[in-house]
Amino acid sequence: MDQYIRQYGRRLYGLCRTLCASPHDADDLYQDTWLKAVKAFEQYDSARPFEPWLTRICVNTYRSSLRRLARSPIFNGFSTTEEKESALNRVPAPAKPDYLPLYEAIDSLPEKLRVTVVLFYFEDMDIHTTAQVLGVPPGTVKSRLNKARSKLKEVLLDGADLSL
Incomplete structure (x- = not known):
């Protein structure tokens, strides 16, 4: 080991x-x-x-x-699931100052998209390896990456909120 x-x-x-x-x-x-x-x-x-x-x-x-x-009881004080997710999405990701807006946008993606983006782009895994790690078909990885890129483009160019 x-x-x-x-x-x-x-x-x-x-x-x-x-x-x-x-x-x-x-x-x-x-x-x-x-x-x-x-x-x-x-x-x-x-x-x-x-x-x-x-x-x-x-x-x-x-x-x-x-x-x-x-x-956790700490997070059960929220009145809605959206409020809880919003609070979790506001937790800042560790990032280099040059890429902080990108990292924040990635951090605010829905969890399935965010993990897919992290594995594919930050861990340099190919489509098939990412699919294997996530336990989904390669087409699902491609779809998630496409959706994530669209959402990231929208938030980075327009300043839109991804949590909607």
Whole structure:
């Protein structure tokens, strides 16, 4: 496992930082991902690439934490689901100052679109690998990317709100 951590650790941590709003949350996600990978290593099919398997564990762990957070009593004080989602979407993503408007626009995308964009563009995965990680057909990845690009273009050029 040490070899995999040395080979994929930096890239995995980059994914965690991209997905999470705070460095602390990214650290937790990184550790949880490796812990789950170690526990499930016997299930890993060595005939398949390791990185998509590890990335899928990370994305699923991230999604689980979002579901847990959504059920948290702290967030149950909202009167509507839209109000809760709006509050979650306002959490700033870590970004370089030059790209802050783009990162904010990506962060405000609906979760399915945002995760697809992050895997495809920020993790440099191709359509098929992204589809494999997300557990959807390649056509769905293409559709989500197209929809995300349209929404991003709209918000970046017109200043529209994506949360609608």
